[in-house]
Amino acid sequence: MWYLDRHRGNNLESLVCAVLPSVLLTVVSLLGTVHGCPGVCTCRGNTSDCSALGLLSLGPILPLLPRDTRTLRLPQNNLSSLGTGELSDLSSLDLLDLSQNHLWNLQPGVFSGICGLRSLNLSRNRLGSSRLPAFEPGGVQRANGSQVSNGTAAQQSLSKDLFRGLILLQSLDLSENGLLWLPKGLLDSLQGLVWLSLAGNKLRALDRVTFEPLLALQQLQLAGNPWVCDCKLRDFKHWMEWLIYRDGQVDAVQCSFPRDLRGRDIRSVPAEMFNYCLQIQQVKEGGGGGDPTSSGYNNNNARALPGPPPCPQGRMTTSGEDCVRQRYKPASVRRAAGTQIVAGVVCGTVCVMMVVAATYGCIYASLMARYQREIKSRGQRLVNDAGGAETEPEEGETDVEDGVVSSLISPDESPTMQASGMDHSYRISSF
Structure with a gap:
């Protein structure tokens, strides 16, 4: 009888020791x-x-x-x-x-x-x-690490x-x-x-x-x-x-x-x-x-x-x-960076040359326009001076002005032109 009571006590103690950690974990979790x-x-x-x-x-x-x-x-x-x-x-x-x-x-x-x-x-x-064993009898390993055995791949x-x-x-x-x-x-x-x-x-x-x-x-x-x-x-x-x-x-x-x-x-x-x-x-x-x-x-x-x-x-x-x-x-x-650098240098050089050419063209056009304005103003002054002065050139005398030859009126024609009231002067080409 004493042996049975002692055996029951040992079983109860083992059961308590087995359940106690789980109970404590649950209690701590609930408290948390x-x-x-x-x-x-x-x-x-x-x-x-x-x-x-x-x-x-x-x-x-x-x-x-x-x-x-x-x-x-x-x-x-x-x-x-x-x-x-x-x-x-x-x-x-x-x-x-x-x-x-x-x-x-x-x-x-x-x-x-x-x-x-x-x-x-x-x-x-x-x-x-x-999911399948790494190696099986008769299996063939693939390059990616999988294995084919009897038609089934790992x-x-x-x-x-x-x-x-x-x-x-x-x-x-x-x-x-x-x-x-x-x-x-x-x-x-x-x-x-x-x-x-x-x-x-x-x-x-x-x-x-x-x-x-x-x-x-x-x-x-x-x-x-x-x-x-x-x-x-x-x-x-x-x-x-x-x-x-x-x-x-x-x-x-x-x-x-x-x-x-x-x-x-x-x-x-x-x-x-x-x-x-x-x-x-x-x-x-x-x-x-x-x-x-x-x-x-x-x-x-x-x-x-x-x-x-x-x-x-x-x-x-x-x-x-x-x-x-x-x-x-x-x-x-890897060569893309070098290609971009070379292409950038070439494109940059071309752009600089285009800018220089455009600048040169603008400067040349401006100078030519200024020169033409000066020529026109000089020609206008010559026309005004020729209209106000009535000088008679001598016989055989010619006047060359900018490539235009002005011939002297012959003495035979002079009285007739004076009688008709016409007044002639030097001809100056317009600019």
Whole structure:
């Protein structure tokens, strides 16, 4: 009997020890609701800090958070998933910090209820985790990190509709998530994004189309990824140069493969080194040999595929063995600044010459007009003087005035003209 009573007491004590922490947490939370904040969190103004609490879900604290919360910090917890509409009650959020959790399952549109969000931190999670095992027997690994096995491709938990509705988002941190690639359309709705970090992932290549909607982007962080500097990265390299041309900033993008480019920043690699991509494209279009998915390098061991000897600079090979003149050369906006400077100097010189010519013409026209006025005034004075003086030139005398010859009237005609009452004088041409 004594043994049974002692056993019951031990069970009761164990039950109390197991339930007591939960009861205390509930009581503290209820006490915190008097001030509009969960007791386990720290609230100051419109900021709620619920970091490092070991939370497995947001269910216990979301109903207790103030509706006017603008900053919510949830780092260093054990969150693994977020459901659609779970954060819709916090429509006033400006900043959401979910870093250093175990998030791998985020439903599409999970942030659609907080469309006013401006800063989102999802760093150091597991968004790159695959839904299928990383390697399966007989599987073939793709260049973007996915795996094809029996017709089924491994997919990341990162959905292209994850950020749907975040039209005001300006800062997004996706660093250290083990991302293998970015789904097309992932960033389409983030046209106001200014700062983006993809550092510390497992990205090997990026598609230019994914980043073209980011018209307001000013800073992009890409360090810490095993970049494969082959044809798949050529178009993205041109987009990076366009971003830098718009005064944007991109950190170091160091090549891991191939071996001859290892450690080099792809921004310093001349565009001419990607000319062989055109050769591969022509081989594909012409039905030539080679693996169409190799892009010039074998992704398993990153060694160059065997091929014909290289052609001289400015020439390329076709389906035959002869080298022909290259018809296309990849454009690089790195030369745009020099082109603008040269064009500006030429246009400026032409404009200065046109101004000088116009000034010279105006001055010449003004001088000629002044000279003509002086000539006219001088001719008028001569006419007036000739009309008032009646001088008779001697026989054989001629008067030359400005190229006009005035002949003397013969003595035989003089009496007749005097009798008729006509008075003749010198003829002076008008100016």
